[in-house]
Amino acid sequence: MKAVIPYKKASAKSRLSPVLTREEREEFVELMLNQVIDTLKEAGIGTIDILSPSTYGLENMTKANVLLDKSDLNEALNRYLKQAEEPVIIVMADLPLLSSKHVKEIISTKKDVCVVPGKGGGTNSLFIKNPSRYTVRYYGSSFLTHCSIAEETGQSVEVYDSLFAGTDIDEPEDLVELLIHGSGAAKKYISKKFRLEMSRGRVRLVHI
Ligand SMILES: Nc1nc2c(ncn2[C@@H]2O[C@H](COP(=O)(O)OP(=O)(O)OP(=O)(O)O)[C@@H](O)[C@H]2O)c(=O)[nH]1
Numbered sequence: 638m639k640a641v642i643p644y645k646k647a648s649a650k651s652r653l654s655p656v657l658t659r660e661e662r663e664e665f666v667e668l669m670l671n672q673v674i675d676t677l678k679e680a681g682i683g684t685i686d687i688l689s690p691s692t693y694g695l696e697n698m699t700k701a702n703v704l705l706d707k708s709d710l711n712e713a714l715n716r717y718l719k720q721a722e723e724p725v726i727i728v729m730a731d732l733p734l735l736s737s738k739h740v741k742e743i744i745s746t747k748k749d750v751c752v753v754p755g756k757g758g759g760t761n762s763l764f765i766k767n768p769s770r771y772t773v774r775y776y777g778s779s780f781l782t783h784c785s786i787a788e789e790t791g792q793s794v795e796v797y798d799s800l801f802a803g804t805d806i807d808e809p810e811d812l813v814e815l816l817i818h819g820s821g822a823a824k825k826y827i828s829k830k831f832r833l834e835m836s837r838g839r840v841r842l843v844h845i
């Protein structure tokens with residue numbers, strides 16, 4: 638069993654550009670990546686591959702293997718899965734609330750595939766026992782697509798339902814969740830730049 642984290646640092650997290658500069662977004666994704674790697678290690682996963690279109694930001698990476706593939710997210714992951722000879726967990730790099738307990742539960746599934754939905758129809762993590770029999774199709778409502786792909790190819794599916802594992806950091810409002818529920822370097826980075834303010838019964842993000 639091994640883990641793969643797709644990762645692109647250059648101009649990452651464009652949807653956070655209303656509140657963070659390019660430089661800040663690139664620093665922030667690197668902190669989130671390192672947290673995800675630590676979580677996977679804590680869960681006991683021995684092989685961790687980072688699949689990236691470039692070595693940018695990964696020059697000094699020692700905690701995981703760096704695999705380069707310049708093609709887009711889906712093509713790179715499908716090439717990776719085709720060659721894999723053991724179960725694979727795909728984990729996105731933007732999951733600072735993911736814990737080792739979640740990872741252990743996801744990989745303990747009795748089904749062939751375990752899908753962890755993200756907000757808005759995305760897929761935050763995907764565990765595949767027979768990777769050469771599966772293809773991914775991220776973007777759009779990829780959660781529904783990934784369930785269908787399993788069903789169409791005769792593979793059973795579990796949906797892992799979790800607020801924290803389901804919280805990917807895409808948009809400014811997601812930073813609220815990180816400040817409320819997070820810990821570690823990614824939360825610290827954001828808490829130096831923003832604070833939470835109560836306004837009309839809702840918590841919102843305010844630049845410091
Ligand atoms: N290997 C690879 N990984 C990618 C690529 N684009 C995004 N990723 C990674 O795929 C995961 C999900 O990507 P998104 O949530 O869309 O992140 P993003 O592209 O930085 O964010 P936006 O610019 O806001 O869409 C993250 O772990 C990214 O680092 C790519 O072209 N190749």
Ligand SMILES: C[C@H](OP(=O)(O)O)C(=O)O
Binds near residue numbers: 778779
């Ligand atoms: C890659 C994409 O991420 P999102 O844009 O939903 O964060 C998805 O999960 O299909």
